[in-house]
Amino acid sequence: GQQLNQSPQSMFIQEGEDVSMNCTSSSIFNTWLWYKQDPGEGPVLLIALYKAGELTSNGRLTAQFGITRKDSFLNISASIPSDVGIYFCAGQLPGTYKYIFGTGTRLKVLA
Amino acid sequence: GAGVSQSPSNKVTEKGKDVELRCDPISGHTALYWYRQRLGQGLEFLIYFQGNSAPDKSGLPSDRFSAERTGESVSTLTIQRTQQEDSAVYLCASSLAPGSSYEQYFGPGTRLTVT
Numbered sequence: 001g002q003q004l005n006q007s008p009q010s011m012f013i014q015e016g017e018d019v020s021m022n023c024t025s026s027s028i029f030n031t032w033l034w035y036k037q038d039p040g041e042g043p044v045l046l047i048a049l050y051k052a053g054e055l056t057s058n059g060r061l062t063a064q065f066g067i068t069r070k071d072s073f074l075n076i077s078a079s080i081p082s083d084v085g086i087y088f089c090a091g092q093l094p095g096t097y098k099y100i101f102g103t104g105t106r107l108k109v110l111a
Numbered sequence: 112g113a114g115v116s117q118s119p120s121n122k123v124t125e126k127g128k129d130v131e132l133r134c135d136p137i138s139g140h141t142a143l144y145w146y147r148q149r150l151g152q153g154l155e156f157l158i159y160f161q162g163n164s165a166p167d168k169s170g171l172p173s174d175r176f177s178a179e180r181t182g183e184s185v186s187t188l189t190i191q192r193t194q195q196e197d198s199a200v201y202l203c204a205s206s207l208a209p210g211s212s213y214e215q216y217f218g219p220g221t222r223l224t225v226t
Binding site for chain 2: 031033041042043045048090096097098099100101102103104
């Protein structure tokens, strides 16, 4: 099925470092959602973005809805070991209630 | 309040058998989604229900897959004559009515293994 391009696919970082990941597409989206998934669990919603250019924070997490509506990024500041997991973006297709999910970024934090 | 629940959490079945997966959405959520997640992959949309409207079945991979939802409550995803490629985690999500919120909340998933 359709999927968004999400990068990087995986990353190892040191505890305390900042992390950045993004999703891009050739299509526009009306809403962007960012999720974190731990092993054996369902994805947990982190941040929701509704307007082009919107910048939203949730604790150490910051996400932005790209001006072109074709991309979004997620930043995690001062990473900690519990940030380990897989992060997914999801974009809502205009005129539908259907979401397309990114391929995921697997984050590993080294203490 | 209670989140989205799914049952069973794990299901092992023999190739060719039928399976039924259940999803209980968050109370008051009128929208319900089913997704499939193969090992190490992203989420693949299967079907979407909104209230009493006709469901969006555009993601169902074959006619062996079907889903039902009674009103705004429980949904069941049925896979007939299971194949090994059906092995995956099946995730259900629910959200409030479109126009009020588009945020989807996921259940823990059902891990299906077809032997």
